Amino acid sequence: MRIIWKYDAQMAKYIYIVEDDEDIRFIVEYVLREEDYTVESFATASAFNLAIQGNKPDLIILDVMLPDGNGIDICRALKTNKRTGHIPIIIMSAHAAEKSVLEEACADDFISKPFDLNHFLHHVKQQLRA
Structure with missing residues (x-):
């Protein structure tokens, strides 16, 4: 018997979402899971800060305005x-201008809300290919 393994570059990609808006967080998480990503989401900066001490995701999606912190x-x-x-x-x-956010925050990319899925x-x- 011969076993053939198919490598999926997307498999095992782990994404953190930090978004306080419950609806946006739900939609983003749902869309990413449908693409077979492993997703963990956080509504606050403090919850995210605790999680990042342990696991290291492959990508972080971060809102700027959070109830207990600033994404920048x-x-x-x-x-x-x-x-x-x-x-x-x-x-x-x-609320933020793309160029200033990328420069000030040292972010890799910027998505303006509202956005097309x-x-x-x-x-x-x-970003996951980079």
Whole structure:
């Protein structure tokens, strides 16, 4: 008997979502799971900060305005930390200008809210390939 293993580059990709809006968090999580990503989501910066101490995701999707923190500050802290600096981060915001967020936060990518789900998935896949 011969066993053939098919490698799926998407398999085992682990994504953290930090988004306080329950509806957006649900939709983003649902869409990513439908694409066979492993997803963990957080409504607050403090919950995310606890989780990032243990597991290291392959990608972080981070809202700017959180009830207990600022996504730009969180992103900058992650990017300047040796343990997390290599993790791609996509910033999402309805209020921030793309260029200033990318520069100020040191983010890898930016998605403006509201967003098209296909556009969103394209950005996720691009960052996971990088």
